[in-house]
Amino acid sequence: xxxxxxxxxxxxxxxxxxxxxxxxxxxxxxxxxxxxxxxxxxxxxxxxxxxxxxxxxxxxxxxxxxxxxxxxxxxxxxxxxxxxxxxxxxxxxxxxxxxxxxxxxxxxxxxxxxxxxxxxxxxxxxxxxxxxxxxxxxxxxxxxxxxxxxxxxxxxxxxxxxxxxxxxxxxxxxxxxxxxxxxxxxxxxxxxxxxxxxxxxxxxxxxxxxxxxxxxxxxxxxxxxxxxxxxxxxxxxxxxxxxxxxxxxxxxxxxxxxxxxxxxxxxxxxxxxxxxxxxxxxxxxxxxxxxxxxxxxxxxxxxxxxxxxxxxxxxxxxxxxxxxxxxxxxxxx
Amino acid sequence: xxxxxxxxxxxxxxxxxxxxxxxxxxxxxxxxxxxxxxxxxxxxxxxxxxxxxxxxxxxxxxxxxxxxxxxxxxxxxxxxxxxxxxxxxxxxxxxxxxxxxxxxxxxxxxxxxxxxxxxxxxxxxxxxxxxxxxxxxxx
Numbered sequence: 001x002x003x004x005x006x007x008x009x010x011x012x013x014x015x016x017x018x019x020x021x022x023x024x025x026x027x028x029x030x031x032x033x034x035x036x037x038x039x040x041x042x043x044x045x046x047x048x049x050x051x052x053x054x055x056x057x058x059x060x061x062x063x064x065x066x067x068x069x070x071x072x073x074x075x076x077x078x079x080x081x082x083x084x085x086x087x088x089x090x091x092x093x094x095x096x097x098x099x100x101x102x103x104x105x106x107x108x109x110x111x112x113x114x115x116x117x118x119x120x121x122x123x124x125x126x127x128x129x130x131x132x133x134x135x136x137x138x139x140x141x142x143x144x145x146x147x148x149x150x151x152x153x154x155x156x157x158x159x160x161x162x163x164x165x166x167x168x169x170x171x172x173x174x175x176x177x178x179x180x181x182x183x184x185x186x187x188x189x190x191x192x193x194x195x196x197x198x199x200x201x202x203x204x205x206x207x208x209x210x211x212x213x214x215x216x217x218x219x220x221x222x223x224x225x226x227x228x229x230x231x232x233x234x235x236x237x238x239x240x241x242x243x244x245x246x247x248x249x250x251x252x253x254x255x256x257x258x259x260x261x262x263x264x265x266x267x268x269x270x271x272x273x274x275x276x277x278x279x280x281x282x283x284x285x286x287x288x289x290x291x292x293x294x295x296x297x298x299x300x301x302x303x304x305x306x307x308x309x310x311x312x313x314x315x316x317x318x319x320x321x322x323x324x325x326x327x328x329x330x331x332x333x
Numbered sequence: 334x335x336x337x338x339x340x341x342x343x344x345x346x347x348x349x350x351x352x353x354x355x356x357x358x359x360x361x362x363x364x365x366x367x368x369x370x371x372x373x374x375x376x377x378x379x380x381x382x383x384x385x386x387x388x389x390x391x392x393x394x395x396x397x398x399x400x401x402x403x404x405x406x407x408x409x410x411x412x413x414x415x416x417x418x419x420x421x422x423x424x425x426x427x428x429x430x431x432x433x434x435x436x437x438x439x440x441x442x443x444x445x446x447x448x449x450x451x452x453x454x455x456x457x458x459x460x461x462x463x464x465x466x467x468x469x470x471x472x
Contacts, residue, residue, distance in 0.1 A: 204392045226452045233424055237393045280432050280461045286425045293459050321455060328461020
């Protein structure tokens with residue numbers, strides 16, 4: 001990132017908070033929240049359930065003035081945190097400085113989720129560049145592997161711990177985004193269907209039927225099966241419109257999840273594709289946004305040689321709608 | 334029930350029996366010749382309440398027919414009623430087109446969705462249709 005020396009300072013502030021125990025957690029977050037309330041700023045706390053309770057108890061009555069969000073549900077898919085949590089809150093308060101505690105990474109995230117989490121943390125810097133906002137991201141130094149703390153130093157321009165606040169010497173946005181854009185090999189025995197130019201008629205109907213049949217075979221049912229069917233259709237339509245006119249969809253079951261994998265010849269050059277809430281009055285593609293909002297995990301590998309978008313649905317997962325419904329509404333403000 | 338524009342887009346007889354009665358389709362008014370629908374989507378004129386019944390799937394393949402039907406329905410007098418019990422699929426753009434049509438309505442007019450599939454209600458929620466006059470009449 002080249003910033004001219006004369007450029008005005010970016011009002012966006014994105015510190016990582018390294019904590020070792022509940023006392024350090026509260027010492028790092030509660031004054032941050034109270035200072036925001038005292039300054040009249042809208043404040044949200046989006047952290048996993050247990051930590052949410054800690055902060056709520058410590059705030060007492062003041063908790064009623066804070067938007068409290070269970071990140072383990074709203075942020076189940078790291079790729080939807082920007083549109084459905086961070087911007088959904090910030091966009092409700094246009095022109096005002098907002099303050100958010102956002103904890104997207106916790107012990108227990110799978111390896112595939114973790115890469116998406118790091119990518120998400122890096123993309124926050126792009127999504128909020130130039131906006132008057134501060135997003136404080138707590139990291140559990142005791143519970144997370146050392147690698148996660150090293151990554152946090154690369155995704156946050158500022159670091160905070162018991163010793164105070166300092167600039168991160170390791171901040172490396174472009175390097176992180178490049179490292180997260182990694183190949184996504186598929187299992188050899190995945191079910192496979194190619195569609196589009198040179199293949200069958202009614203490509204999207206065929207893709208929907210293929211996706212629904214295999215997802216049902218893996219154990220997905222009801223509303224979530226319908227959600228996955230929609231996403232399969234959206235991603236295949238993207239192939240027809242932007243991915244060279246054809247593509248391949250693959251499906252398999254992996255660790256209690258149904259996996260939908262769509263590959264085509266397209267190249268996604270916008271790193272925030274699918275992560276921008278779009279006002280309903282505005283035309284434009286929303287397929288990737290809806291994919292992020294409805295999925296339990298999305299991974300993307302894209303380049304000049306083509307794009308693979310991999311979507312995971314938990315077979316025992318909950319309907320995400322109650323946790324993501326603010327994404328579109330806030331964009332209309 | 335003369336709603337110019339809607340009749341013009343009425344394309345295929347309904348395949349199933351039952352559901353709301355619909356206006357006869359055999360005598361389209363003067364104007365452009367009836368178009369043929371792409372396979373997979375039929376848009377029928379129904380009455381009452383005045384509106385269109387959609388049977389089939391709305392995606393990239395059938396989008397233009399859907400868009401024209403919505404535009405014509407929104408241009409008629411009164412509220413717009415979409416009978417959607419026979420809608421087996423609608424994609425994100427197809428759902429957005431409903432909000433786009435709703436945005437063109439004069440004040441006081443609304444689009445009523447009769448028996449929309451759950452995925453349509455989900456997508457309308459996700460894309461933020463709240464400020465628009467789209468009413469789910471019978472979930």
